[in-house]
Amino acid sequence: MAIFSKLFRRKQPCEHMDLIQEVTPSSPDSCNACVEMGDTWVHLRICLICGHVGCCDNSKNKHATGHYRSSGHPLLQSYQPGEAWRYCFLDERTLPDGQAIRTS
Numbered sequence: 001m002a003i004f005s006k007l008f009r010r011k012q013p014c015e016h017m018d019l020i021q022e023v024t025p026s027s028p029d030s031c032n033a034c035v036e037m038g039d040t041w042v043h044l045r046i047c048l049i050c051g052h053v054g055c056c057d058n059s060k061n062k063h064a065t066g067h068y069r070s071s072g073h074p075l076l077q078s079y080q081p082g083e084a085w086r087y088c089f090l091d092e093r094t095l096p097d098g099q100a101i102r103t104s
């Protein structure tokens, strides 16, 4: 039965939240990498460690995930107006809301 108790053990809370910084967004309202490519995006996400703004996984280019893969920065927050949910790539889970960075 040891195996079962391991499988069903509740996940630990995210241990990476102390990496979060006061960030300055790299763009006020767009994914710079998409703009450079002349492409479009669906939603924006912001890296909570360096402020990189990139597009979400519903966007063709998935620049926010690309930023995690190239930089190793595991924490992002929604960069949609009024949204403040956060996500940890290492834990693959959403975290308690922060403060919305864009209000409009």
Ligand SMILES: [Zn+2]
Residues within 6 Å of the ligand: 014, 015, 016, 017, 074, 088, 089, 090, 091
């Ligand atoms: Zn984490």
Ligand SMILES: [Zn+2]
Residues within 6 Å of the ligand: 031, 032, 033, 034, 041, 054, 055, 059, 061, 062, 063, 064
């Ligand atoms: Zn993009």
Ligand SMILES: [Zn+2]
Residues within 6 Å of the ligand: 047, 048, 049, 050, 051, 052, 067, 071, 073
């Ligand atoms: Zn970053």
